Amino acid sequence: MEFIMQPWPWYVSGPLIALTMAILVLLGKRFGMSSNLRTICTLAGADKASDFFRFDWKSQQWNLLVALGVGIGGFIAANYLTANEAVLIHANSLEELRTLGFHSAGTSYMPSEFFAKEVFNDPYTIAILVIGGFLVGFGARYAGGCTSGHAISGLSNLQLPSLIAVLGFFAGGLVMVHVLFPLIFR
Amino acid sequence: MKGFIYLVVGIFFGTVLFKSEAASWFRIYEMFRFDAFHMYGIIGSAWFLGMLFTLWAKKEGRKSFFGDAITIVDKERSFWRYALGGVFFGLGWALVGACPGPMYTLLGAGFLPILFVIAGALLGTFVYGVLRKKLPH
Numbered sequence: 001m002e003f004i005m006q007p008w009p010w011y012v013s014g015p016l017i018a019l020t021m022a023i024l025v026l027l028g029k030r031f032g033m034s035s036n037l038r039t040i041c042t043l044a045g046a047d048k049a050s051d052f053f054r055f056d057w058k059s060q061q062w063n064l065l066v067a068l069g070v071g072i073g074g075f076i077a078a079n080y081l082t083a084n085e086a087v088l089i090h091a092n093s094l095e096e097l098r099t100l101g102f103h104s105a106g107t108s109y110m111p112s113e114f115f116a117k118e119v120f121n122d123p124y125t126i127a128i129l130v131i132g133g134f135l136v137g138f139g140a141r142y143a144g145g146c147t148s149g150h151a152i153s154g155l156s157n158l159q160l161p162s163l164i165a166v167l168g169f170f171a172g173g174l175v176m177v178h179v180l181f182p183l184i185f186r
Numbered sequence: 187m188k189g190f191i192y193l194v195v196g197i198f199f200g201t202v203l204f205k206s207e208a209a210s211w212f213r214i215y216e217m218f219r220f221d222a223f224h225m226y227g228i229i230g231s232a233w234f235l236g237m238l239f240t241l242w243a244k245k246e247g248r249k250s251f252f253g254d255a256i257t258i259v260d261k262e263r264s265f266w267r268y269a270l271g272g273v274f275f276g277l278g279w280a281l282v283g284a285c286p287g288p289m290y291t292l293l294g295a296g297f298l299p300i301l302f303v304i305a306g307a308l309l310g311t312f313v314y315g316v317l318r319k320k321l322p323h
Contacts, residue, residue: 004205010227013206017228018235020199025243025258027191028250034286037311044308052315062192067290069196070203074294077204087212090221097215110211110283110297119299126302128281133289133306134313135278140286141314142321143271144261147285150272151229154261156236157244161261161268168272169279170218176280177218 005083021152029062032149034140036060036067078109085109100185128184135172143168203291211283218280267323278310 008016021031038053039060046053078085086107097105104112119125140146143165145154151169154162203209208228217225240258242248248256279285282303284292289307292300314321 007207008202008205010206010224011231013202013208014228014231015235016202017199017206017232018239020195020202021232021236022239022243023195025239025256026251027195028252028254028256029192030258033290034311037286037307038315041308041312041315046312046315049312050315050318052318053312062189065189065192066196066199069193069198070200070287071196071290071294072193073197073200073202074204074209074291075296076197076294077201077291078295081201081205087207087210089212089216090219093212093216093219093221096219097212105212109207109295110292114211114282115292115297115299117298119302125299129299129302130306130309132278132282133303133308134310135274135306136282136285136303137278137307137310138314139271139273139275139278139310140307141271141311143268143275146275146287147229147279148287150268152232152236155233156240157258157260158237158240159261161263164265164268165272165275168269169276172273172276172278173214173218173280174276175273176277177215180277180281 004081007087017152018156021148021156024066027062030149031153032063032145033067033070034137034146034149036063037137038141039064100181102185139172199287200291200294203288204295209284209288209291209295214280214283264323267321270322 024031039057042053042055042057087109088106094106102111102113114125114129143150145165150162150165155166206228207213208225213225216222243256244258250256284300284303286307289300289304
């Protein structure tokens, strides 16, 4: 039990993610989380605006259930399987984050500067969260997949398109962290 | 009843995402600074074992739990949609530290401002659907 309450090391977590994909494939499905965003758009009536959203959403019902489960899993893990939420990242990252004004680094799971309740009264931070989410949603659909669909499923199937997408993920991430962060958080 | 299986798979995956800290904004930041092996170990080992599984699953005659043939479809060949879409995704991933799986994990874990990220992601998906025919693929 002691082991479960601690953060899980990569050599436990990575294989368990591969297992998740394997179970979904053996259930006759595929491992891809961002598809749910499209399904939710369709459910909200986006099929009236674009034929991209005209598909049989019921064929994706199983994936919505996976997403619901992912939320429940987060609830269980955070409330019952975690002794201390603080994420102990490398000292260099901690120091750099404190320079950028993220003083919650090293003491919490998510930066309180972005995810504390006070954010609901802070339009600047809300804008950052919406813009970031927009880029994730737009980029995932444009690229035809996200971390699960490309970095895990696609690379596992040795797909060149997935390699291009993952290199793109990294190019974008590196620009954000190394070039844009110092401009956004001064 | 079949639906229950997917819910359980999701609960398992959500737990792994939280406990591995792959859902933590800090781990994504650390990854893009190359300060630790953690995220590379997670993605690398998931990829390697996933590849062994996929090689096995693609062999002739493999059946799903329900007895149907397993099909793993190849990705459509092209360059621009993957390169450009990938860069947009990466910019957002690094900024909010959450990709489309961890978003739900974080909501369940009680980080309510993630709702703004989810709203943004739905909006981004919608805008892609509307602009799709005008974008280079």
